[in-house]
Amino acid sequence: MSFLKKKTLWFVIYGFFITLVFLYLLFPSDIAQSKIEQAVHQAGLILKTESLNPSLPFGFKMNKVSLRSVAPPTVYFQGDVLDLQFSPLNFLRKNKNVGLKGKAYGGIFSGRFSLDSLSTPGWPQAGKLDFENIDIGTYALFKNFTGKEISGKAQGSWTFNKSRLGNISGTLTLLINSGYFTLTEPFLGLNRIDFERGEMKAQIENGKMKLENLQISSPQMDFLLNGEITLADDFKNSQLDLKGEMAISDKKVKMNINIGGTVANPILRYI
Numbered sequence: 001m002s003f004l005k006k007k008t009l010w011f012v013i014y015g016f017f018i019t020l021v022f023l024y025l026l027f028p029s030d031i032a033q034s035k036i037e038q039a040v041h042q043a044g045l046i047l048k049t050e051s052l053n054p055s056l057p058f059g060f061k062m063n064k065v066s067l068r069s070v071a072p073p074t075v076y077f078q079g080d081v082l083d084l085q086f087s088p089l090n091f092l093r094k095n096k097n098v099g100l101k102g103k104a105y106g107g108i109f110s111g112r113f114s115l116d117s118l119s120t121p122g123w124p125q126a127g128k129l130d131f132e133n134i135d136i137g138t139y140a141l142f143k144n145f146t147g148k149e150i151s152g153k154a155q156g157s158w159t160f161n162k163s164r165l166g167n168i169s170g171t172l173t174l175l176i177n178s179g180y181f182t183l184t185e186p187f188l189g190l191n192r193i194d195f196e197r198g199e200m201k202a203q204i205e206n207g208k209m210k211l212e213n214l215q216i217s218s219p220q221m222d223f224l225l226n227g228e229i230t231l232a233d234d235f236k237n238s239q240l241d242l243k244g245e246m247a248i249s250d251k252k253v254k255m256n257i258n259i260g261g262t263v264a265n266p267i268l269r270y271i
Helices: 007-025 029-042 140-146
Strands: 045-055 059-069 075-086 096-104 107-115 126-135 150-162 168-187 190-205 208-217 221-230 239-248 253-261 266-270
Touching: 029 045, 045 075, 075 140, 107 150, 140 150, 150 190, 208 239, 221 253
Parallel strands: none
Antiparallel strands: 045 059, 059 075, 075 096, 096 107, 107 126, 126 150, 150 168, 168 190, 190 208, 208 221, 221 239, 239 253, 253 266
16 A cells, blocks of 8 residues: 555654653653552552563553551552553543553452542542452452451452442452362361352442352352342451252252351351
C-alpha cells in the first residue's frame, strides 16, 4: 500500500519506539517505588517490594511484594510478582481502570479493578479477580478469615461492585482440590475432614452471602448445602443459616442437616 512507502510515517513509528525504549531504560525505579509506598501508607497500609520496574505497555512490575495493615499487623498479600497496567484512557475517565496479574502462593492470578483516584489509594469501586492453583494453606489471611486450618489448591473467580451508598455486591465461585479443614469439635472420631473436592457458588448482596451451592466430597462423608451467611466485619463471626444433606460411609447413610452458629464455631443439627 502506498502509505507504507512514505518515509514520514516510518520516522514517526521509529521515533515512537525509540521513545518507549528510552523511557524503559531511564525509568526512575527507586523514586517511583518510594512514591507508591508513601501513597499506600496514606491509606493505612504498608507496601514493601524488593524491586519495581516498568512493564510494557503502560505499567510497572513489582517483585517480592507484600501488603499489610499498620495496626494490627495483618498481612493481606505476599506475592512473587505483581504486574499493574494502567489504561491510557484514564486521563479521560472519572474512574481509573487498572489491570493486574501475577504469581503468589504457588499459583497465578489476573484481573482488573476501577478506582476513584490513582493518587489516593482506596477500596475499588468495581473489579474482577481470577485465580488458579493457589495454595490456601500458605495464605495466612484465609485462616484469619475462617478461624480454621484449611489447605488445598484453589481456583475460581470473584467479582464485586460498590454502590454509591457503600454497599458491596458480587459473585464468588471457588473450587478447592485435595485439602482438609479442621473441626471445632471431634465428629465421628474425626478432628478434621480430608476432602477430594470442595465447590462453592455464591452471590453477595445486602450484607449477606447467598450460597447457591456448597458441595464437599471426601472419603469420610459428603456435604451438599445451600442457604445464607450473614456477613460480619470479622468474617469468622459471620452467622450461618445453611441446610442440606450429609452422606456417610460411601453414601450408605444419608441425613438432612441444618448448620447454624458462626463460621468459626458452626453448630450442626440433624433432621
